[in-house]
Amino acid sequence: MSRRFLSVDPPDLSLWPTAKGLARLWREQWKIVTVGLVCAFVMTGLSLAIPLVIQRAIDHAIAPKSGHRAALWPYLAVVVVLAIVRFFVNFTRRYATARTGVRVEARMRELLYQAYLRYPRAFYDRHATGQVVSRATNDLYPIRYFIGWGMTQGIQSVMMIVGIAIVLFLVDVKLAALALVAMPFVAVLTFMFGRKVMPVSREVQQLKADVTEAADEAVVGIEMVQAFGREDDVQARFGVKAQAVRDGVLRQARIEAAFLPGLLFLPTLSIAAVVYFGGRDVINGALTYGQFFLFYQLLLQLVWPLEALGWILSLGQRATASASRSFAWLQGIETIPEPSQPTSLPAGPLGVRFEDVHFSYGSGSEVLSGIQLEVAPGEVIAVCGPTGAGKTSLLNLLPRFYDPTDGRVLVGGVDARDLPIEDLRNAVAIVTQKPILFSIPLRDNLTAARPDAPWDEVVAACEAAGVAHFASELPDGYDTLIGERGVNLSGGQRQRVALARALVAGARVVVLDDPMSAVDTQTERHLVENLRPALAGRTVLIATQRLSTVEVADRAVVVDDGVIVESGTPDELLARGGLFAQLFGEEVSAAA
């Protein structure tokens, strides 16, 4: 094995690879990007042309030097035509650009979601749900606005600035030089602004994620909060986090307040220069009223592109901050490796073998330390042991939720790591300790593992798992919507649905992690009786705390401190008086 642990918490990407990643997403949309850029170019030309025509109108038709007044309407007609053309060009530019942003956002979200589907359990152990969700939703907005507005607007701004400079220099070199002398300072100020605001905006993003997490926790744990009447503590905790966001946003606003109006003041210096020196030139007759108008108008038109550059820079910072974390996940998180030379499973019932299996979570201490266990094809084996002994960890190795840190897990005689993950998971059905159902109809929950399962098989599984028992009492029977928007099933009912789902899966190996803990005794009895036939021919591993469930099994093993300490039939083990007897024996002795 090349590495013991998968990397599931990579550091944020630095600026350059982040920019490259964003550029790649941008280029993926090259068609509409091109449309947007072409329109931005035409738009710049038109925005320069309109004041130029008006300048001619003033100089030739309104306030001519010569005293001969040309007709005004042709000039104005041209302006109107240009304006109409600009309307269409501007519409196209905006729409194309905005669509680019929306598409990139959707694409980025899809990349993340696809990645989430591949990420190993270790990733979900490490990162809170709120954070994972937020990265595919809220965190993407700066990226969308930056690409959907910032990039094209930025390029257009630069073209506009350059265009205006060229026109002004053509009209009057000296005046243009005076007017534009303040501009380099705009660039400097913008740069300084960007440097200051970036770390703060990163921090704000993180603080917002904290709020999401706090909200998520309180909403999910509301029953506990209310049960103990601790609303005010939770409110105070949330308040601290909300306050931190406020402080962060205000810090950001203070920086913006310090820089942005300065960015706006600098152009007024240019205008002052034009009024003063231009005005003297008008007096001297070196400049016409029309040219004076042109200078003034173009300098006004310069304000927005400059301002936009400032915004784009700040937005760009936020976008790269967000993207650097997203790309870090997309690139830096290792998934459970697929075999380079996949083997296929043999036909028929599959045995399971754990060979000297060691396992630990991350860098923690060992949870499993040398498990040796052979489960024959078709055998039903109970995995017992005190709380925290490693039962769940052991079972989670079978569908490769985790890989052992040492030793091998064999399914059907093949190392699980040599099987395509999809094949392995098709062969192994698991019922997790906490039953997870989806907010879809009961029917779809049951067939989630095998949507094309024949209905009579589903019904049979429901009979065996005790779902049929309550399904008929649900408002819409098997079509009842489950979950927060539909019917809330009890813990025991959820477990039974999860059990039925695993039976429907038709897997040859079934892993049941304490599948009946929340089921009432009468139902459990029913399940225990029906489960054996339903599981016939399959290899089954059941972790359980109940003797009644153990007795479904052919054999029981007892795990303690990460090793198997006992193995045998339940009766043998009870008679032996070891840990198994301690675990379950009191149930007898207590009543004696």
Place this chain on the structure above:
Amino acid sequence: MAALLIVKDAIDHGMRAHDKTRLGVDVLVYLAINGLAWIMQTSLVRGLAGVGQDVVLGLRQDLFDHLTTLSLRYFSQQKAGWIISRLTSDVDALSDVLSQGLTTLVVNTLTLLAAIVGLFVLDWRLGLVALVILPPTLVLTRWFQVKSHAAFLRVRETISALTAQIAESVSGMAVIQAFNRERAFLSEFDKANDANRVTNTYAQYLNSIFFPAVELLGVVAMVAVLWVGGRMLGHGSLTIGTLVSSVFLLNLVFQPLQELSDLYGQVQSAGAAMEKITTVLDTEAEIHDEPSAIRAPRIEGDLVLDRVTFSYGRDPVLHAIDVHVRAGQCLALVGESGGGKSTTAKLVGRFYDPDEGAIRVDGHDLRSLELRTYRRQLGVVLQDPFLFAGTIADNIRFAHPDATDAQVEDVAHAVGVDRIARRFDTGLQHEVREGGAGLSAGERQLISIARALLADPRILILDEATSNIDRPTEILIEQALDRLLRGRTSIIIAHRLATVRRADEILVMEHGRITQQGTFDDLLAVEGPFRRLAAQLKDTALKGVGAQLQADDEMPVTGSRESSSASVASSEPE
């Protein structure tokens, strides 16, 4: 604005009158005015951001506070993801408008008004001409308002649905992966993602028409002013300075108009967000304090359910239940799932109020007590315990935040949490992640029991608290329970006879009715639902009792409550 009147002065009196001094003075005044504007804008940005963020903070906190008072019914009807979106993305949308938007709004509204006034001051005729574009602008704005409001509502809806889908996938990832359901979920995601993309694109389409259209109208206005102004100039009733300044002023009308419209989109989405937030804030807490509610005094624990009927929807799940638990006694509820046991317990915790009848503690109707002062004296241990992010110690301390470290350690030791904690380098200071990942169900349950023990409640509710725990751990807990239950009124819902037999009274509940009632021994002695239940518990809890029951229906029950506790205690491992 004033700056532009200066420019007019500079043109008319400076340039036309060939007065260079006047020109210089004008320029200096112009710079001074702009300098002043700079300073004002800086303080405005800071001031408004402060105001905006205070509003956001207040709203977020109010919303959260309100949520915590809503009943469990609300949380069972709304998706968690939906609720969380209100607290996060909706509030953030408002925050954006308030922090950046408010400045834009104030600065641009002022500029716009000043520019219009200025136009009329310069020359009222030109002012009127410029205003010809006002009606179409208003029509356009109204159209945009209506369309984009609807569009943004749809955007919000689709993003909410999408967020919920992602949240559900992330929390159910283990199952998705275990059953190779990635493709199905991906296609479901793609549908939601596409829907969001389409609604977003439409909203952007509206934006893309609106702003260029306003720009076009601006040029039309400029052309109109130049046309009329040019003629008036010809007649000599207008100066060139006034005309040029008017054109500049028009810029000042349209630039703010554009920025305001730009802001409009943001305001739209914030408005949509606010609407959703309002629906949450308007949801009345189903369980709330009556104005006449009194602080709960120290509860002795005499608990009466007086003909309590309750339904979640149409059909009652409890039918006129009568129960009396005397102070310090233990009541066990047994029966099949769906019989109404948990509902009864939830009513005692006042998570719901009965539809008919009343629940009284020490003679006080629960509805007459301040909810929080009552619940502070309540302890609840659920089957699926929820742990909060924080250390194990924090979680134990949850219900009693000012408990000392020594108290926490005592409780941890009493329940056996210290044994779990030994597994981690940092012991009780081990950081538990959200939901308690990394701990087994039994370990989480032990922590939640320690939490209830430290809370030192007067009334204790245990809802299948021991079902996830292995026998040795359970024995530890049973011992802890003996201590925990002493002197407190308790309601236990359990499937294990070993847990049930400690109760002073047992109620068998079936289909929302009490079908049998009595002590453990009494109930076993007669033919009835409890005997049937007990017989089914053959292996589960009291193998011996169950087996004997099957063998001999008339078997006298062995082992009183005292002796059973003793034998449980004696068989503790270690």
